[in-house]
Amino acid sequence: MTSDSSPRPDVARQLGVLAMRFRRTRDETSRRAIATEYAQEVQRLIETGDWSEAPAFEDQLPLEWMPEAFFAYWCPDAAPRSTAKK
């Protein structure tokens, strides 16, 4: 076992805030608005040119709500089919 006590950068913290807001509601309209904000934040992170660590699992939206730019950046070979809700 190792013990690395150095703090981890949390450049994607806003994504976590939005993911929690997303889980807080079941209202489709609210979720759509949150997903739009999420997509804007993903775009901002991509444009930093320095987004080297994927967001934590709990900081991600369900796949069908994730912006296409997220897949293009992290996983160019995969994107959900037309069921996507973005």
Add this chain to the structure above:
Amino acid sequence: MTPVLPCRPVTVLAFVGDRSRPFVARVLAALVDGMNGSGPGPSPLECVFLAGHAGVSTDAGQTISGFNPNAGGLPAWQVMQGLQSGEGFPGIVTDDTGVFTAASQHGLAVEAFDVPLPEPAFQLFVAALGRERQNSQYSYGLPDGDGDCNCITWIERLGLPLLSGRMDEFIALPGRGSHPSRRFGRCS
């Protein structure tokens, strides 16, 4: 003078998920395949490597117990999707020693720290852990989802302090400001 009772340590172990591009790309592709019906989806172990995990040990890491969602036969990708949607799943406590070993072999840094307890408190903890292993009373969910707790906050449910108690540490917690509320459990 009252004799000082010996302490017994409970060890808390945790690892952060693998966020590297190659691994994330592989698991995301598998998740998408699972959702599209074009593949089985990622394995449960891959999902844990992606998400990270926490557990406790009362025997210096020889046996590590962890709180997990009881998938009840659902494929792992569907559980992941459900959790990210805010669903709660029945919780189950399993012997996750192998998960932590595999995580270490995968290259993930397993962090560990001890919480020494007086013998009576240690025995109470062991008893609570035993009951949880038999049948967890909690459901699993992500913060602001419908579950009672996740693998980290389950440890708090067992009564184990995860913070040192230093005020500077508590006030400096990044999540305190960015997540001013955090719901666990279904309520409106």
